[in-house]
Amino acid sequence: MAKTAIITGGSRGIGKALSLKLGELGYNVVINYRSPSSKEKSEAVAKELEEKYHVETLIVKADVSIYEECENLVKATIERFGDKIDVLVNNAGITNNCNWIDIKKEAYEKVIATNLMSFMHMSHLVLPYMVNHSDKDHQCVIVNTSSVGGMTGVINQADYCAAKSGVIGLSRALALEYAKKGIRVNVIAPGMIMTDMLRGVNQDELHALAATIPEGYIGDVEDIAGALEYILKAPYLTGQVISPNGGFVLQ
Numbered sequence: 001m002a003k004t005a006i007i008t009g010g011s012r013g014i015g016k017a018l019s020l021k022l023g024e025l026g027y028n029v030v031i032n033y034r035s036p037s038s039k040e041k042s043e044a045v046a047k048e049l050e051e052k053y054h055v056e057t058l059i060v061k062a063d064v065s066i067y068e069e070c071e072n073l074v075k076a077t078i079e080r081f082g083d084k085i086d087v088l089v090n091n092a093g094i095t096n097n098c099n100w101i102d103i104k105k106e107a108y109e110k111v112i113a114t115n116l117m118s119f120m121h122m123s124h125l126v127l128p129y130m131v132n133h134s135d136k137d138h139q140c141v142i143v144n145t146s147s148v149g150g151m152t153g154v155i156n157q158a159d160y161c162a163a164k165s166g167v168i169g170l171s172r173a174l175a176l177e178y179a180k181k182g183i184r185v186n187v188i189a190p191g192m193i194m195t196d197m198l199r200g201v202n203q204d205e206l207h208a209l210a211a212t213i214p215e216g217y218i219g220d221v222e223d224i225a226g227a228l229e230y231i232l233k234a235p236y237l238t239g240q241v242i243s244p245n246g247g248f249v250l251q
């Protein structure tokens with residue numbers, strides 16, 4: 001029987017590459033999006049998944065920073081695919097780019113709500129289903145997207161770094177708490193990957209930063225999809241941070 005995976009923010013950027021990887025690995029994919037402009041992108045990803053990998057898809061609009069909308073996302077998943085949720089990929093994320101004196105309270109609260117609280121909401125809602133059908137031979141997996149910002153500091157990204165560090169702590173604790181139940185929780189902490197998130201920042205600063213990457217270039221979404229595949233196929237891996245970053249954190 002096909003397995004079910006939920007991905008938050010699965011219509012574009014890294015999320016799109018992860019959605020397609022899940023399909024390639026044979027999962028039915030629940031693609032979450034939030035912005036009206038991402039509805040068509042979600043439909044295009046779903047079409048590609050169905051045509052290329054012959055898996056089933058479900059598209060669910062939800063702002064995952066809001067607990068009740070996460071409840072709707074999980075409910076819709078169960079109505080469509082049943083209550084055996086095998087994989088949860090928490091990927092949704094936003095950034096501010098502001099120094100800590102000038103940033104508005106509402107702006108940093110939104111970053112924490114989107115980049116950390118949504119991961120807590122989704123794992124809180126999905127784990128009860130995972131514990132019901134996972135064991136050593138049939139593992140369930142949660143994959144959380146952090147960032148090199150969660151491993152180091154980044155100027156003008158204090159809220160983002162706080163959220164992304166929090167994701168690592170959350171993941172390690174949940175990995176310990178549910179290891180005996182056959183549930184693995186791991187983190188992907190990307191370095192700089194070319195998506196809309198990076199296209200939105202000052203390009204001069206970006207190129208200067210890219211020049212400091214030991215491998216010398218900005219990564220591709222496929223680097224992150226490869227990390228997801230590795231995690232899903234690694235039964236002895238839990239509570240770990242996999243960071244495709246071109247050597248960024250070595251300096």
Ligand code: NAP
Binds near residue numbers: 034036092094197
């Ligand atoms: P992106 O292209 O800007 O995409 C962000 C995704 O998050 C979109 O699918 C967006 O959905 C979704 N999203 C944002 N807020 C949401 C909410 N409240 N509810 C549901 N979905 C929401 O960014 P990306 O580069 O692919 O980033 C994906 C993840 O990787 C993020 O967690 C990011 O922090 C992390 N990351 C990225 C980089 C990088 O260099 N690109 C580096 C390290 C970590 P809509 O389109 O529907 O708004």
